[in-house]
Amino acid sequence: MTKTQFQPGEISLGDWRRIFENKTSIEFGPKTIETVKACQAAVMEILNKGRPVYGVNTGFGKLAHVKIERDQIVELQHRLIMSHCVGTGPLLDDDVVRLVIYLKANALSQGHSGIRWEVIKMLLDMAESDVLPCIPSKGSVGASGDLAPLSHMVAAMMGEGDMRVRGEKMPASQALAMIGRQPIELGPKEGVALINGTQVSTALAMKGLFAAEDLLRSGLVTGALSVDACKGSTTPFDARIHAVRRQNGQQQVAGVYRRLLEGSQVRHSHIDCEKVQDPYCLRCQPQVMGACLDQLEFAAGVIEKEANSISDNPLVFPDTGEILSGGNFHAEPIAMAADNIALAIAEIGSISERRQAMMVDASVSGLPAFLAPESGLNSGFMMVQVTSAALVSENKALAHPSSVDSIPTSANQEDHVSMATYAARRLGDMADNCRAVLAVEWMAAAQGLEFHLPLETSPPLQAAVSALREQVPSFKRDRFMAPDLEKAIEMLKTNTLSTMVSEPIGASLKN
Template structure:
């Protein structure tokens, strides 16, 4: 994959971060990087006052640094800023961080040497993955703390994973055949002053959310069938008089998924209206789709932006200090993603309750089990779903509304964007489990519907989903450990296998 700082997509981030696709700089980017660095060298020779090049950092921006101390300044910057704590980011997140930092620097506005940038690319392509603590970033001035831990390994310090082993940074580089970097003027700042950690976590969270949005329609359609849902609520005419794209797309998906089913009903056949968790699937799932579309647009701007400070405009021979490192656009939208995905879990958990509750499930056995009392069936699965939904609610308090000044009040408003992104990442994970539980319950409910008629026809898409689940997880005849069943089903949701199989049957869903 060619990296040029201009046209990276969320799908590209997935390819590199999860599938391990190799990257290289485009020829145009190489020219821009060299030109930008040449101008930095010119500034140093002249002794001009430029933040981060000939001065200290943050509140020390007025402290002049001699040309003899520029290398030491950059090294000290990385060491002092490596103050992260907490669990390490997963490997796929670190790969995404390295990719996004490369893409931002490839724009040619940061004054980094080509050889230094190539070191990140070599590490990424050869599988040297720095251990980066997940806590410590304020989201302005960029993701200073976690990115510093990435740069430590580039310098031959810190720790990294290489071929499954945790090694000292220098040893990991040596085994991969990569020379450590000795940072020159401006390079330390160029490497750590940006939003790439929050944005990397955000991109992978969004990629997961896109899958969950489609999977939620599939799971919802299975529950809809099992509860003899009224198809009239998905009539296109209803959607067109409130023409949100997500609502229209979800209703279309639902019609496709249950097409041909003998279990769905029409208005007035069994009841006049369904409960909201069935009737309002287009409105709720659709709102999440609209949120995802908006957030995708924001993140694809961010991942192709220069977020360093100062920025080098070598064509005009200008160095301008600004605030592109501030993570507010990402922070607000990560909070938005957290809230949106939480709603997928919220409504799914209520469908789970409706499936297992004998007072609500249209004649199905209590907790979807035979010999209730002796067997608890799927009773406790709803507890797990409720627990996850409740956790999502606590995680949905926005991080972006908080700010604590830093650097002696020089950096007096910060985004907390990395906290927002980390919360979104967790909510996506929790919601995948809730949907897996709905899948387990809905297919079990359909088994009871088909007891009297094995040939009872399911929908065009739901039949495929049903068969895939039953390939992997047998019907629950009596109580058994369900944790492994849930893990099996969450994997087909997160991997996209459920979506792929269903889309092949119905000609795609939106």
């Protein structure tokens, strides 16, 4: 893993992906340290003047009117964290936690949070050393920041709770000692700066975006395979059709289909056939997958901005000596971006399942019933298509927008919330479902193409079939298919298909 120096607030989405995949770690330069120290000094100056400032010498939320005495300020920060450690549910994955830490450090390092550099350095050391707090995944409504999950992160920095060291769970104090760290004592404003913010929602949304991008690319390959397996027409991918529609994603995606299908012997064999039009699941792929691309590009822009934003409260402006209270912790942008990603994932899987249903239907596909030699004696792909149908329907329910939901909290002080944390967290389940659906299509289309031998598909699509056949043999007779499906899913997880679409798809999704 390499260490890369970044300017806080100016980290690209491609860099965030490398950070997420643990290929690089973050460090900031000397100017950042100076900026952070100047901001922290401004907080201390205001505190010394005795001015009441939210989160510095007052209570929190509905208790903001309660003034805290100077000798109780450190205790205030400690109690804040302890009272907010109320998360529940399965722990966040280590890759998400590492990303949360780096996102938080990136926000705090921009000089508007009033926190000591030593605290930020501790965050960076934890992430780089793979010493990661155990953070429950549930308990945030995505407004006033991701308070509960971030509190579990901060509690671990204070030696409370548990951490994972390269996957091994242990008490936080023991884990910190392994990297030569003592538990930290929070100073004025540091507790509220650390737990206000959208970093958990953003990390989960970012992970969902990266998965959705891979699914989109893989879905383009499986969709092209299905076109050739069913002897579909390539006319619907003609650039002129998409130019007059003017939709950017549609035009980009149509170009990918043209390149994937170029040079197919199967395609050449039926150029002059009598069939006029294919079903929508083949013919309208550029329109559907292009719209998904447009949604992902929109979400990517929002997420990249949020990843580089400052979302705690209140914010310090050292140039004027002011501390201003606002609402940057409200995660509505991330909630809506996650909802858009959810729509894309659901549709990528939905149109794939329709192609599978077409392939197993001999009256439409022209292939043997259920893609089975000796169909009747063999059931072939009958039930694996049912699995796809079940997963697609599950994703339809999960795709219901979360951003339209709200529930008041904190005695109605926090009376409108974003639900961004759930909006982003559910993307993981949706991506798993969609990946399995695409794995089924990959298997089905490869089987369909083999009925056309000795004619072969295009070179890139033949490579996709050959890659599958290294792990999953051709179907000859009914067998225990679950292991085959799992192998195909694992291959998709390692981007066996998505890397075959090497051309940039959408400027915001470049790695």
